[in-house]
Amino acid sequence: MVLQCHGASLGGVILVEPQVFEDDRGFFLETYQQARYTEKGIVPAFVQDNHSHSRKGSVRGLHYQLKHPQGKLVYAVVGRIFDVVLDIRHGSPTFGNWCGAVLSDENKHQIYIPPGFAHGFSVLSERADVIYKCTDFYAPGDEYGIRWNDPELDIDWGVEHPILSPKDLAYPPLGKIPRELLPVFENTGSDT
Numbered sequence: 001m002v003l004q005c006h007g008a009s010l011g012g013v014i015l016v017e018p019q020v021f022e023d024d025r026g027f028f029l030e031t032y033q034q035a036r037y038t039e040k041g042i043v044p045a046f047v048q049d050n051h052s053h054s055r056k057g058s059v060r061g062l063h064y065q066l067k068h069p070q071g072k073l074v075y076a077v078v079g080r081i082f083d084v085v086l087d088i089r090h091g092s093p094t095f096g097n098w099c100g101a102v103l104s105d106e107n108k109h110q111i112y113i114p115p116g117f118a119h120g121f122s123v124l125s126e127r128a129d130v131i132y133k134c135t136d137f138y139a140p141g142d143e144y145g146i147r148w149n150d151p152e153l154d155i156d157w158g159v160e161h162p163i164l165s166p167k168d169l170a171y172p173p174l175g176k177i178p179r180e181l182l183p184v185f186e187n188t189g190s191d192t
Contacts, residue, residue, distance in 0.1 A: 006154065007097030012114035013085050014041055015101055020108055029108060031075065032133065042112045044071050046133040052128075054130070056122045057160045060118015062086050062146040062171070069115030069183060071135035079128030080104035082158045083111050086118040086146060088174065092185035096174060098153060104157075116183040117145050122157040135180075144181060146172035 003015050011065040014036070020029045032046075054060065061084065064070075074083055075077070102124070103109050113119050115135060148157070148164060151172040 003099040004007050005099040008094045010087050010094050010097060010099050013099055014112040016040060016110040018108055030041040046135055047092060048134040048137050050132050050134065052130045056126050057121050057159045057161055058123045058166050059148050059159065060158055062118040062148060063120060064088060064118040064144050065139055065142045066144055066181060066183060067142050068136045068139040068144045069134050071115045072113045072119060072132045073110055074130060074132040075110040076103045077129045077131055078105050079123065079125035081121040081123055081128050081130060083121045084155055087114045088118045088182050089116045089185035090179055090182045095149055096150060098155060120148060122159045124158055145173045147173045150174055
């Protein structure tokens with residue numbers, strides 16, 4: 001499976017398809033193994049794990065932290081989600097482009113999102129439990145977001161009647177966010 005991208009692909013965003021060992025009892029997989037993930041280009045240290053439980057039609061996002069940007073390794077342990085990564089780094093050649101992938105308990109795929117990107121997901125199944133590892137701690141007061149249905153982004157979340165938090169409903173479109181409230185693109189060579 002490849003990421004479905006709206007515009008150019010996003011450097012540093014990595015889809016991971018872990019090796020799954022299945023037998024009559026069920027399955028086993030490593031959800032993170034530092035040496036193997038480093039080989040794939042995922043090198044940061046993770047400092048926090050989060051677990052999100054949501055019902056069908058929920059949309060969470062698009063979120064980011066500015067002073068404490070978080071890289072995230074995201075996967076669905078129960079259910080099926082459409083996971084979205086949006087490049088919001090001012091000066092990036094892929095600014096405003098997004099990529100998405102279906103993550104589920106069936107495909108067991110993961111997505112790595114580097115710091116400096118906005119992230120969100122919609123729940124396509126009756127319920128979903130999503131786990132994500134973060135490279136920095138949650139910082140109250142450093143929460144920002146992009147409007148989930150920004151017409152310039154044209155994201156098809158795959159849900160008919162989205163359920164959103166009041167906070168997510170109030171976020172502005174990307175084009176209305178002041179430059180100083182966006183991360184700055186630093187060309188590390190991974191975006192070429």
